[in-house]
Structure formats: structure tokens, C-alpha cells
Amino acid sequence: MISIEQPIIQMQGVEKVYGGYSPALKGVDLEISKGEFVFLTGPSGSGKSTLLKLLFCAERPTGGSIVVDDMDLSTLSGSQIPYLRRKVGVIFQDFKLLPNYTVFDNVALSLEVLGLTRKQVEKRVTAIIESVGLLEKINRLAVQLSGGEQQRVAIARAVVNRPPIILADEPTGNLDRARTTEVVELMNELNARGTTIIFATHDETLFTNTHRRVLTLREGILERDQKG
Numbered sequence: 393m394i395s396i397e398q399p400i401i402q403m404q405g406v407e408k409v410y411g412g413y414s415p416a417l418k419g420v421d422l423e424i425s426k427g428e429f430v431f432l433t434g435p436s437g438s439g440k441s442t443l444l445k446l447l448f449c450a451e452r453p454t455g456g457s458i459v460v461d462d463m464d465l466s467t468l469s470g471s472q473i474p475y476l477r478r479k480v481g482v483i484f485q486d487f488k489l490l491p492n493y494t495v496f497d498n499v500a501l502s503l504e505v506l507g508l509t510r511k512q513v514e515k516r517v518t519a520i521i522e523s524v525g526l527l528e529k530i531n532r533l534a535v536q537l538s539g540g541e542q543q544r545v546a547i548a549r550a551v552v553n554r555p556p557i558i559l560a561d562e563p564t565g566n567l568d569r570a571r572t573t574e575v576v577e578l579m580n581e582l583n584a585r586g587t588t589i590i591f592a593t594h595d596e597t598l599f600t601n602t603h604r605r606v607l608t609l610r611e612g613i614l615e616r617d618q619k620g
């Protein structure tokens with residue numbers, strides 16, 4: 393059987409200039425296949441977060457074209473953005489939890505739009521919270537958790553509605569080695585179930601021994617596009 397790799401993300405000649413400054417991204421061409429898991433690395437300020445932000449319309453490109461799961465982001469209207477966001481789970485450096493909601497509620501809120509029964513919500517939320525190792529704190533308020541625990545709640549929140557694409561921006565930045573390994577394993581499991589993942593990180597140990605593709609940004613230029 394011939395398998396054709398279907399791109400789920402396509403960027404062509406993408407440029408991003410934040411008003412008045414030198415470009416954060418210059419002529420980025422990138423294709424990511426459905427079900428791929430790629431690492432995105434590069435020095436601080438090289439454009440990693442900018443690239444990810446463009447993929448869920450948190451920022452708009454100043455040049456070039458971006459297509460995500462057949463949605464052309466250059467023509468996407470504001471009212472269509474929620475449809476894009478349902479397909480794209482984001483784990484960001486500045487994760488924002490609702491501080492006075494419990495761990496359970498912070499995660500369950502992402503499922504509201506799906507119209508699941510209370511029982512289904514409970515089952516899914518509990519399972520994902522267990523997989524990030526926070527079951528014993530499920531009824532704590534987010535504000536009562538440590539930074540690393542909050543980061544794990546943000547990860548659970550991003551993946552609980554099973555989006556086909558996950559964009560993770562330094563998702564292990566506040567975590568110790570053991571927790572980092574757990575998060576990478578969770579990403580591997582999600583990827584094994586078909587989720588496309590872009591994982592931005594400075595931590596070379598996460599990708600030096602994998603077969604994953606590693607993308608490197610340097611001063612806004614995508615320098616290397618090869619297997620890691």
C-alpha cells in the first residue's frame with residue numbers, strides 16, 4: 393500500500409514583523425505531516441513562540457501563507473478562530489489557570505463546548521489529571537499549587553478535549569527531571585494515538601536521542617529541517 397503523507401501544517405514564506413522592530417521570523421517554509429511529532433529549538437529570541445502563536449492565530453503573519461488542517465489562516469475571519477482553536481491545543485509558557493477554580497474545574501472547562509454528559513466529563517477529566525500525576529490534588533484550588541503543578545494542570549487542560557494538533561511551548565520549563573519525563577511520555581502517548589505535536593524546547597536532552605525531526609530557528613530563520 394502506498395501511504396501519502398498528508399500535511400496538516402503548511403507555512404510558506406512566512407514573515408512576522410512586530411511593529412518597528414527587525415523581523416521575528418523571516419521566510420519560513422515548513423510542512424508538518426499529520427501525526428508527526430517535531431521538536432522546535434533555537435536560542436532565546438529566535439522566534440519559537442512567535443512561530444507557534446501564528447499557528448493558532450494569537451498573532452497574524454505580516455507575510456506569506458499558513459494553512460492549518462485545511463484552514464487558510466491568512467483569510468480566517470475572527471469569527472472562525474474558535475473553530476481553529478478547537479483543533480489546536482496549546483500549552484504555553486505563560487499558562488493562565490483560573491486561580492480560584494479547582495484543578496478539576498480548570499480542566500473540565502475545556503470540555504464544556506463538547507456537550508458530554510456529567511459522567512463522561514468526570515471520567516475524562518479524572519483520567520487526564522491522573523496521567524499528569526495530580527489525582528490527589530484534583531479538588532485543590534489552582535492558586536494553592538506549586539508552579540510545576542500548575543504547569544501540569546495547564547497541560548491536562550490543553551489535551552483533555554483531544555485536539556488533533558498540540559502546540560507546546562517549553563511545557564517542561566518549570567518541571568524537574570522526573571516530571572519532564574512524564575510530560576514527554578504523555579506527549580508520546582498522544583502522538584501514538586495520532587495527535588500531531590510541535591514541542592518547543594531549549595532542553596536538548598529531550599531530542600538528542602530520538603528519531604524525531606528537529607527544527608532549529610536562528611534569528612527568525614528556520615535553519616535546519618532534518619531528522620534529529
Ligand SMILES: Nc1ncnc2c1ncn2[C@@H]1O[C@H](COP(=O)(O)OP(=O)(O)OP(=O)(O)O)[C@@H](O)[C@H]1O
Binds near residue numbers: 410415435436441
Ligand atoms: N509582542 C511583541 N512585540 C515586539 N517584539 C516581540 C513581541 N513578541 C516577541 N517579540 C520579539 O520577537 C523575537 C522572537 O521572540 P519569541 O518570543 O518568538 O522568541 P523565542 O524563540 O520564543 O524565545 P524564548 O526562547 O526566550 O522563549 C524577539 O526578538 C522578541 O523580542
Ligand SMILES: [Mg+2]
Binds near residue numbers: 441561
Ligand atoms: Mg518563547
